[in-house]
Amino acid sequence: MKKRKFMALALSCVMVCSLAACGSKDTGASQPAPAPAPAEKTDDSANNDNNADSQTPADTSADASQAADITLWTYPVGSWGDAATVSGMIANFNAVYPDIHVTVEYLDYTNGDDQINTAIEGNQAPDLVLEGPERLVANWGAKGLMVDLGDLWTDEAKSLIYDSVQSACQSNDGVFYEYPLCMTAHTMAINRDIFEAAGALQYLDEETGTWTTENFQKAVQAVYDYGQTNVGAVYCSGQGGDQGTRALVNNLYGGTFTNAEHTQYTADSEENIKALELLKSMDGINFDASIAGGDEVNMFCNGTFAMAFCWNATQEKNNADQGNINFDVLPMAFPTESGTPQLCGGIWGFGIFDNGDPAKIAAAKTFIDFMANDEKQAVESVKASNFWPVKDLGNIYDGDALMSEYAKFIPYMGDYYQVVSGWAEARTAWWNMLQQVGSGTDVKTAVEEFAATANAAASAQ
Amino acid sequence: MAKNNSMSKALVRRETIAGYAFMLPSLIFFLGFVIYPMVQCVFTSFFDATMNREDIFVGFANYIELFQDKVFLGSLKNTVIIVVVSVPVTCIFSLWVSSVIYDLAGPACSAFRCIFYLPVVTGSVAVAVVWKWMFNNYYGIFNYIGTNTGLIEKNINWLGDERFALGCIILILLTTSVGQPIVLYVSALNNVDQSLVEAAEVDGATKFQCFWKIKWSQIMPTTLYILVITTINSFQCFALIQLLTSGGPNHSTDTIMYYIYYNAFKLYRYGYGNAMGVVLAIIIAVLSALQFKMAESK
Numbered sequence A: 001m002k003k004r005k006f007m008a009l010a011l012s013c014v015m016v017c018s019l020a021a022c023g024s025k026d027t028g029a030s031q032p033a034p035a036p037a038p039a040e041k042t043d044d045s046a047n048n049d050n051n052a053d054s055q056t057p058a059d060t061s062a063d064a065s066q067a068a069d070i071t072l073w074t075y076p077v078g079s080w081g082d083a084a085t086v087s088g089m090i091a092n093f094n095a096v097y098p099d100i101h102v103t104v105e106y107l108d109y110t111n112g113d114d115q116i117n118t119a120i121e122g123n124q125a126p127d128l129v130l131e132g133p134e135r136l137v138a139n140w141g142a143k144g145l146m147v148d149l150g151d152l153w154t155d156e157a158k159s160l161i162y163d164s165v166q167s168a169c170q171s172n173d174g175v176f177y178e179y180p181l182c183m184t185a186h187t188m189a190i191n192r193d194i195f196e197a198a199g200a201l202q203y204l205d206e207e208t209g210t211w212t213t214e215n216f217q218k219a220v221q222a223v224y225d226y227g228q229t230n231v232g233a234v235y236c237s238g239q240g241g242d243q244g245t246r247a248l249v250n251n252l253y254g255g256t257f258t259n260a261e262h263t264q265y266t267a268d269s270e271e272n273i274k275a276l277e278l279l280k281s282m283d284g285i286n287f288d289a290s291i292a293g294g295d296e297v298n299m300f301c302n303g304t305f306a307m308a309f310c311w312n313a314t315q316e317k318n319n320a321d322q323g324n325i326n327f328d329v330l331p332m333a334f335p336t337e338s339g340t341p342q343l344c345g346g347i348w349g350f351g352i353f354d355n356g357d358p359a360k361i362a363a364a365k366t367f368i369d370f371m372a373n374d375e376k377q378a379v380e381s382v383k384a385s386n387f388w389p390v391k392d393l394g395n396i397y398d399g400d401a402l403m404s405e406y407a408k409f410i411p412y413m414g415d416y417y418q419v420v421s422g423w424a425e426a427r428t429a430w431w432n433m434l435q436q437v438g439s440g441t442d443v444k445t446a447v448e449e450f451a452a453t454a455n456a457a458a459s460a461q
Numbered sequence B: 001m002a003k004n005n006s007m008s009k010a011l012v013r014r015e016t017i018a019g020y021a022f023m024l025p026s027l028i029f030f031l032g033f034v035i036y037p038m039v040q041c042v043f044t045s046f047f048d049a050t051m052n053r054e055d056i057f058v059g060f061a062n063y064i065e066l067f068q069d070k071v072f073l074g075s076l077k078n079t080v081i082i083v084v085v086s087v088p089v090t091c092i093f094s095l096w097v098s099s100v101i102y103d104l105a106g107p108a109c110s111a112f113r114c115i116f117y118l119p120v121v122t123g124s125v126a127v128a129v130v131w132k133w134m135f136n137n138y139y140g141i142f143n144y145i146g147t148n149t150g151l152i153e154k155n156i157n158w159l160g161d162e163r164f165a166l167g168c169i170i171l172i173l174l175t176t177s178v179g180q181p182i183v184l185y186v187s188a189l190n191n192v193d194q195s196l197v198e199a200a201e202v203d204g205a206t207k208f209q210c211f212w213k214i215k216w217s218q219i220m221p222t223t224l225y226i227l228v229i230t231t232i233n234s235f236q237c238f239a240l241i242q243l244l245t246s247g248g249p250n251h252s253t254d255t256i257m258y259y260i261y262y263n264a265f266k267l268y269r270y271g272y273g274n275a276m277g278v279v280l281a282i283i284i285a286v287l288s289a290l291q292f293k294m295a296e297s298k
Helices: A002-025 A043-047 A047-052 A085-097 A112-121 A133-141 A155-160 A163-168 A192-197 A213-226 A242-252 A270-281 A294-302 A313-321 A357-371 A375-385 A401-407 A423-436 A445-459 B002-044 B062-065 B070-101 B105-119 B124-134 B141-149 B165-177 B179-190 B194-202 B208-217 B220-235 B241-244 B256-266 B270-297
Strands: A031-033 A068-074 A098-104 A128-131 A179-185 A187-191 A232-235 A286-289 A307-311 A329-332 A345-351
Touching: A002 B270, A043 B165, A047 A155, A047 A163, A068 A307, A068 A357, A085 A098, A085 A357, A085 A375, A098 A357, A112 A133, A112 B256, A128 A357, A133 A345, A133 A423, A163 A179, A163 A345, A187 A242, A192 A213, A232 A242, A232 A294, A232 A307, A232 A401, A242 A270, A242 A294, A242 A307, A242 A423, A270 A286, A270 A423, A270 A445, A270 B220, A286 A423, A294 A313, A307 A313, A307 B062, A313 A329, A313 A401, A313 B270, A329 A423, A345 A357, A357 A375, A423 B256, B002 B270, B062 B270, B070 B105, B070 B165, B070 B256, B105 B165, B105 B179, B124 B141, B124 B165, B124 B241, B165 B179, B165 B220, B165 B241, B179 B220, B194 B208, B208 B220, B220 B270, B241 B256, B256 B270
Parallel strands: A068 A098, A068 A128, A232 A286
Antiparallel strands: A031 A098, A128 A345, A179 A345, A187 A307, A187 A329
């Protein structure tokens, strides 16, 4: 009898434990930040003294005795998705602010939004998030979930940060929901070896990385005639890398995606219709509904395509580092009639979720200020992203041939229209529209349907 | 005697309490993760609910909108096609495989069961990646074999062409669906009363007659279970769509589950998504009830 009682008790314990295990918070992906740096000087802390000296916190930042536990969720913005790199930067931060403990969770672009949305609904949103204005400003900011970062945007900050970035980081009514860290201009790229063999290099300006719409057509035809039947693909299986197809269509004849005020989708303009009709008619350009941007990049690297529309410096760096590229990559701006491309930009920075705790909000602002404004740390933070600073920090990539090569595209960065209302629905409608065009629907009909869907979504918000 | 009765009542009460105590963890889980979400789902479906805003009561407006939404109706049609094709094919194929392998020698039967069960225990992402590679428009194995053997003239964009995409999804779904029915059928066929089969054989019954008259009726409960489970799984087809086609091309692979996900998690239309969930649950419940009824009548 005693044995049975003991067994029953043991089984009950097992069940209770398993239930508790099921209910515990999943912290598997979390990377706890290092403990606060010790007060006494070690070699590391000595190295970090420069950080402390150069610290120029904004007025709102608390002093070094500030104490709080905050969470940072970061999308894979270059090495901001790498635990070792981020831990190193947090160690720098803790050398100055030992009592602010930062726990990091690493997101990916496939599930990241769902993870954050689930956390928001469960009142477990992170304190800090690193991403772009389309999420921080146009999505969560517009829904009233984010903290106004106006106090970080001091007059000095406004005078230093580029105007286009400033405008992207605020809502239509002027509230700043993002403090930016880095930016890039998305380009396209060609397989220089194939273009050279096909005699197509004559149609582009290698030095400036630009070409005209007419020369783009000639170059694609030359490569196609050379025997490379898959020159490029207007990929449209999903939203991954869709900035490439938008930039391609908008640039060919000078179309735009939205109006200047970001209140209306203008993709149904004559210029865009003409561009889509041109692409549909070109030999070697496939409208492919089975691949997205990431697939296109892989197929460009493995030689299936001779050009990629989803490209930037990080793509080349990562693929070269992994040994995926065995040909000469030539980054190019998207072809235009005017000769002045308008590249789709990427801006990344920090936003703070309003979790109702002033101490955490203050600590999060201190963290942002340190990462983005500290003289030494800001350079390290930007370099970790493999992109460019949003203000003049000098030539941070001095001696880096790859980054120097891509720097020439930054002046071509166009309007950051991703903050337009109804963005999530419009993105989906865009690749659905490309699929329709690819399967033979009349371009004008498909584009008008897209504009109607997107504008309805914009006016519904 | 009275003393004995009171003792047995105490014993019964103690055992009852112990029984409920053992059930409690599962009951809490069931109430918290099944019953509560179900009630919440039905409740929310009557509201215009979105993130960080008070819900607005809209009555049946979400349901009315559903049946005017072309994409939803297309998703419903695609889902029904998936169910109508995959459920009978899965059942017939797994019954055929099971009837061939169930009386093989132990290791051979186990080997077949492992082979067919492997896709079930392999993660959806891994399965999707491999199939995506095989269906690749440019260097996939199907196009390679097809063009080299002359079966097809030029490469087919299997997942990018609306004429083929849904068929490809159904094919993948079949490979991941047959494992469990095969294991269940093998087990059921082994449990068929051999004395009845032997008696029938002595009376001159053919193999087909033995199967149809004796084995089939004895494995009917298993068949019913397989039909219900396969129907539910087919209605809930989501991961393959999400990983391979995102509902495209031209909504040709949209399913109700994927459209629920899109509305709820991409557009934050929680009320509308919940209304779809309720409709899906009703369809599954009605079909399952019909299947039970048909099985009972046999």
